[in-house]
Each structure stands twice: as C-alpha cells, then as structure tokens.
Amino acid sequence: MFKELFGLPADDTGDESRTDFAALRARMVERQLAARGIRDPRVLRAMLAVPRELFVPESERAMSYQDGALPIGFDQTISQPYTVAFMAEAAQLKKDDHVLEVGTGCGYGAAVLGQLAHRVDTIERIPELADIARMKLVCAGCDNVFVHVGDGTIGLPDGGPFDAIVVTAGGFGLPDAYAEQLAEGGRIVIPIGQTRRSQVMYRFTLRDGNLTSENLGRFAFVPLIGQGRSTAIRPPDDDELEP
Numbered sequence: 636m637f638k639e640l641f642g643l644p645a646d647d648t649g650d651e652s653r654t655d656f657a658a659l660r661a662r663m664v665e666r667q668l669a670a671r672g673i674r675d676p677r678v679l680r681a682m683l684a685v686p687r688e689l690f691v692p693e694s695e696r697a698m699s700y701q702d703g704a705l706p707i708g709f710d711q712t713i714s715q716p717y718t719v720a721f722m723a724e725a726a727q728l729k730k731d732d733h734v735l736e737v738g739t740g741c742g743y744g745a746a747v748l749g750q751l752a753h754r755v756d757t758i759e760r761i762p763e764l765a766d767i768a769r770m771k772l773v774c775a776g777c778d779n780v781f782v783h784v785g786d787g788t789i790g791l792p793d794g795g796p797f798d799a800i801v802v803t804a805g806g807f808g809l810p811d812a813y814a815e816q817l818a819e820g821g822r823i824v825i826p827i828g829q830t831r832r833s834q835v836m837y838r839f840t841l842r843d844g845n846l847t848s849e850n851l852g853r854f855a856f857v858p859l860i861g862q863g864r865s866t867a868i869r870p871p872d873d874d875e876l877e878p
C-alpha cells in the first residue's frame with residue numbers, strides 16, 4: 636500500500652551494505668515514519684525528497700538513515716527522522732505558509748519544512764553551524780530557506796508574522812516573543828521540560844488573540860539556550876501522560 640502510494644520499487648532488499656541512499660530513505664519513510672503513525676502524505680513525500688545524507692557529517696554518513704539522532708559537532712545533533720517528520724506534521728503546514736524554525740543545526744529540518752511551505756526562516760545560535768547549514772542547503776537546492784545567526788528565543792523580530800514556529804531545542808517555557816510574531820491561526824510546535832531527557836512536545840495555536848495548547852507526547856532535545864523572556868510551563872509528570 637505504502638509503496639503503491641509513493642510509486643516505490645517493490646524490490647528493496649534492505650541491504651544496508653550498499654550505499655543506495657534513495658532506497659535507505661524510502662525504507663526509513665516506510666518503517667520509521669508511516670509505520671509509526673506519520674500520516675500526512677505531504678510530510679511523507681517531503682521526507683522522501685530531502686537527502687538526509689547530504690546534511691550529516693561525512694564521518695556519520697553511513698548512519699544517515701538510522702532510527703536516531705546523530706552528532707553534528709559543537710555538542711549538537713541532527714534530530715531523529717521521526718522527530719523531524721512528527722514536528723513537520725504537527726505544524727500543519729500549507730504550501731503558502733511562512734515558517735520560522737528555531738535551531739537550524741545542520742539544516743535538515745529546515746530543508747524538510749521548505750518542501751512544505753512557501754518560505755522558511757531558520758535561526759541558529761552557533762555561527763559555525765549556520766555556515767555549514769547554508770552550504771548544505773545550497774547543495775540540496777533549497778532556495779526558499781534562509782539561515783540567520785542569533786538567539787531564537789527572541790524569535791525573528793522583523794521577520795514575521797509566521798504561520799508556524801517550529802522549535803528544535805527544549806527549554807523550560809514558551810518564549811514570549813513567539814505569540815507576538817505569530818499570525819492568526821498560527822501554530823507553535825515546541826518541546827518544553829525541566830531536563831534534557833524529559834520534555835513534552837506542545838502545539839500552541841493562536842485564535843482570537845488566545846493561545847491554546849495541546850500536549851503531543853514526550854521527546855528528548857538538546858537545550859534551548861537564550862536570553863528571551865519565557866513563560867514557564869510545567870509539563871505533566873510521566874504518570875500523567877497517556878502511554
């Protein structure tokens with residue numbers, strides 16, 4: 636069914652010893668994403684379209700499609716494919732949307748968001764990573780993604796309004812600037828928690844000037860580090876979360 640839907644070859648043997656990245660990518664989308672509940676066909680197509688192997692460091696390339704995060708230097712990571720797809724789906728993007736991503740890292744998530752939206756502005760606090768991401772995004776042909784260096788906890792003050800803000804690092808609360816930079820009906824997808832290993836993914840939606848929140852489950856992210864004012868949010872304890 637999945638293979639028919641996306642026109643994939645039926646003869647993928649799953650042999651990872653060859654570096655047929657397109658086949659590994661198709662298998663990742665089928666087994667790590669579709670099989671685990673990522674349903675939006677646009678998100679699945681975007682994950683099929685973006686060559687993750689271009690974004691991971693040379694030393695990690697053989698692991699590009701493994702089911703986890705990978706180191707990208709500077710004590711940071713490229714997020715697990717499932718997490719990237721989950722956040723893209725949670726952001727409910729339409730093709731005319733303008734997106735702000737906070738935490739560019741190596742640029743992979745921004746490239747995926749760029750497949751789903753009209754324009755993506757992405758902010759990274761580590762200048763060296765921003766430079767690497769810019770180069771990789773050019774190599775991947777992503778001409779609607781714009782990388783900025785700065786503190787994403789203050790958003791991008793002159794860049795909005797944004798239809799979605801996707802935050803790929805976890806903090807203790809919701810930065811106040813985001814609601815001010817969000818368009819009516821806009822979504823913020825952000826992990827919030829007290830420790831690196833214990834965060835809850837929230838989707839906030841702005842309607843009639845009010846933000847409503849949904850708890851989307853537990854994830855683990857590197858820390859969101861910045862000076863922007865935040866409204867503290869205490870996520871539920873583990874035993875309060877649905878299994």
Ligand code: SAM
Nearest residue numbers: 713714738740743744759760786787859860861
């Ligand atoms: N989006 C990336 C991907 O596609 O894999 C994931 C990047 S990594 C999980 C999170 C990134 O957030 C790191 O590169 C880190 O330096 C960055 N970061 C942390 N705090 C930040 C802040 N206040 N502003 C901008 N970037 C920040």
